[in-house]
Amino acid sequence: MFIAAMIGILVTMALALCRALLGPTVYDRILSVNMFGTKTVLFIAVLEFLTGRPDFLDLALIYVLINFIGTLAVLKFVRYNDLGAEPEE
Amino acid sequence: MRYIFFCIFSFTLWMLWSGQYALHHPLVLAMGVLSCGFVVYLVSRLDIVDEEGIQIHLARHLFLYIPWLLWAIIKANIDVAKRILSPKLPIAPRIVRVRGTQKTDLCRVIFANSITLTPGTVSLDLDGEDIVVHALTEEAADDVQSGDMDRRATAMER
Amino acid sequence: MIIIDILSWICLILGSILCIIGGLGLLRLPDFYSRLHGGGITDSLGAGLILIGLMFQSGLTMVTVKLAMILIVLFITSPTSTHALGKAALISGLKPVVTDEHID
Numbered sequence: 422m423f424i425a426a427m428i429g430i431l432v433t434m435a436l437a438l439c440r441a442l443l444g445p446t447v448y449d450r451i452l453s454v455n456m457f458g459t460k461t462v463l464f465i466a467v468l469e470f471l472t473g474r475p476d477f478l479d480l481a482l483i484y485v486l487i488n489f490i491g492t493l494a495v496l497k498f499v500r501y502n503d504l505g506a507e508p509e510e
Numbered sequence: 511m512r513y514i515f516f517c518i519f520s521f522t523l524w525m526l527w528s529g530q531y532a533l534h535h536p537l538v539l540a541m542g543v544l545s546c547g548f549v550v551y552l553v554s555r556l557d558i559v560d561e562e563g564i565q566i567h568l569a570r571h572l573f574l575y576i577p578w579l580l581w582a583i584i585k586a587n588i589d590v591a592k593r594i595l596s597p598k599l600p601i602a603p604r605i606v607r608v609r610g611t612q613k614t615d616l617c618r619v620i621f622a623n624s625i626t627l628t629p630g631t632v633s634l635d636l637d638g639e640d641i642v643v644h645a646l647t648e649e650a651a652d653d654v655q656s657g658d659m660d661r662r663a664t665a666m667e668r
Numbered sequence: 669m670i671i672i673d674i675l676s677w678i679c680l681i682l683g684s685i686l687c688i689i690g691g692l693g694l695l696r697l698p699d700f701y702s703r704l705h706g707g708g709i710t711d712s713l714g715a716g717l718i719l720i721g722l723m724f725q726s727g728l729t730m731v732t733v734k735l736a737m738i739l740i741v742l743f744i745t746s747p748t749s750t751h752a753l754g755k756a757a758l759i760s761g762l763k764p765v766v767t768d769e770h771i772d
Contacts (some may be wrong), residue, residue: 422680463718587709587713601697
């Protein structure tokens with residue numbers, strides 16, 4: 422049953438990758454990569470039950486946070502071309 | 511005072527996640543205390559602990575708000591999933607403005623995040639009191655403009 | 669015990685199906701702002717159902733607490749990053765496609 426959930430998540434990841442390759446604008450690609458990251462978190466969580474190693478959940482938790490910060494960092498870089506820029510008021 | 515609260519909170523979180531090893535190894539415990547202190551130092555340098563602090567009375571309202579929000583999310587999910595699966599793709603995207611009557615920042619954040627969390631509506635921009643919302647369908651736009659969610663989010667301030 | 673198993677299987681399967689629907693939406697919907705909604709499906713109910721299904725499997729242990737933390741963090745961060753994406757696209761001047769044919 423975990424295998425079925427895993428296949429579902431993998432199919433979704435493939436669809437997100439298709440959109441990341443096709444995407445006309447850069448924001449489509451960032452959206453797809455963000456979604457890909459969320460699916461990676463679910464994938465790790467399911468993998469933990471499939472292999473029976475509870476340590477994987479810590480990795481999933483860290484991945485949520487890194488995914489969020491990474492998306493914001495890429496967005497800021499696209500907007501300002503500089504990660505240390507002060508936001509304009 | 512706020513920083514002491516924050517320190518206790520982060521250390522509790524750290525104990526929750528890695529507590530079972532730390533109780534037998536003093537070195538790990540010391541590392542946890544050190545990392546908590548470092549995080550509090552970084553946060554005080556960034557100066558991002560806000561003035562509002564933790565509002566205890568909010569928890570009471572969240573008990574009522576979260577089940578209602580979950581039910582709204584489930585309904586909207588089924589609706590959007592049906593529209594994606596139907597071959598004609600019956601969507602009518604539009605931009606609407608919604609009035610947010612919340613006073614505190616926290617409740618505004620809860621309101622805007624609830625709009626985004628419900629599929630079919632995404633909050634794009636904050637413009638004074640208004641929130642610019644992109645809605646996928648006419649029904650979703652009507653739903654968010656009826657002000658039901660806004661009333662429930664405002665009710666949490668008291 | 670068998671009831672909990674069946675409940676968790678239902679949650680896992682429904683969550684996977686919703687994830688695939690969201691991925692299909694990401695491919696099918698016409699413009700960027702509509703695609704945000706496709707991503708929203710997989711982030712809210714798809715991820716939530718899969719994590720709740722896993723919680724049913726693990727019972728009342730530390731694993732459940734960690735899964736619940738993942739769920740809470742995901743529910744706070746995913747709308748925030750969606751909003752940031754939409755706002756960045758709006759500021760950069762990407763015009764949303766608006767159909768007014770359904771308005772009388």
